[in-house]
Amino acid sequence: MESWKLYFTDVIEIDPDRVWLDLCRGIEEAKDYCRAFLWSYVEDSGQKLVVLGPKEYEYRRTVNSASSVTQCWRELIAEADSTVLRKRRDEEPDKENLWRLKFLDHTNQRGRGPVFEISRWIFHTLAKELNLAITLTFEKIEATAEDVIVLLNTLWERADDIFCQPRTRLSFHGTLLGGIGGLGKQLQDGLHTVTSI
Template identity: 40%
Template sequence: EERAMVRTVNSTYSVIEVWRRLVAAADFNVLRLERRALRKEDKYSEADRLFLKWPQEGEKRDGPAYSITNSLCEKVEATAADIIVILTALYQRADDIPAPPLTRMSFHNAVLELGIGGFRLGCLQDTKFWQYTISLVRDPDDPTRVRPIVTSNILRNKTKETQKTCKYKKSKSVAHSSTLVPYPLLCQASLVITRAIQMDALDTTSFGSARELFQRPVLGKTDRIDIPWKEKFRNEIIFPLKYAEFWALWHRCLVVIGSRKHLRPYSLRVGAGARIDGILLPRY
């Protein structure tokens, strides 16, 4: 039997409809049982407040169930412009944002990973060489050109909490690929390649030097080659960064750029999925 993935949620209306059904299911399958139990204990006033429904225009919105949608923490998205301003200040205002060069580079990589994949900050602490794969891929539009591709393999955390809701329960990591882009501040692939060349961590014995490999790549009859790491580097940390270091640099960057809103690192995750939706899928 042949199967194909078909997107069913493809418009704002369908998203709203899915949310309406989710609200109704939550009220029927969860809160209805709670109301029944409270009424058996003659707690009618408490039971009458446990309703979760899609509010109609002009309808009064109160009760503990409605507080789910009335969170005090507003989820604000950090736009691409915000990310560019923060990363620009990170380097151009280095005197005002003191940090070792490698920590600065690791922070840069973490900000891009957060913005691209929406990962939790804890997943990006002290990432290791083996979590990245550098490949040379033939351009499908121009077979004479070869492009470097960096695949990031980010380990998931809090897997126990997400097992009930995650479709892929056995997956312990999330992988995504990126290539070089003509804007260095937003080029996550160049950070990984630069770090690899700096540490001389690539095993290029079969390809010549790393410089020759990237300047004049030769694929022969294959369309892709993965460049292995030297064995001694595989389990070494490529981007050393602690949770506290990220927070300190993040707050300092916001102060230096004069941000009027106190953006949390979480803001980088808001809307991140839309940034990688469909990227590279038709090609690689």
């Protein structure tokens, strides 16, 4: 929400709260402002990253998935609904439904109205124009017992390089071990008892 406020205050030079109110009213200009912000969110996500090859650094965008943009949009809607729009609902209880934005409808299905239109725009337009992935960019696989052992050994042998309390490191070890045998809660409780003695 801080990025939202800075963008509208410094770049567009309008009241950021007004955009939310106008979005509730279904004003097209508010939808355009939201699209412009989300476009900027993707374009301005670039960071200088270390790369292998002839160059030492390369400037790359860190937001590369339509799902990431949708998550940002979802969080903005939730924040606006619990702050700006809640205040307006308190001021005008007779218009409570007007001052409400939801990402999903009451049946937890796809929404409708301006929020839904922008959500569709993210996947159908923004994703194409900025070359955002619309499917998973990686394959999810489970960690093997060997993977967990490598992690545990590294955490144990390189303890001096890990800036955290020994109790936290030991608790993380318990979580990893619990992942192998499904003993998560019992192991965590046992480790917390050991570390508090």
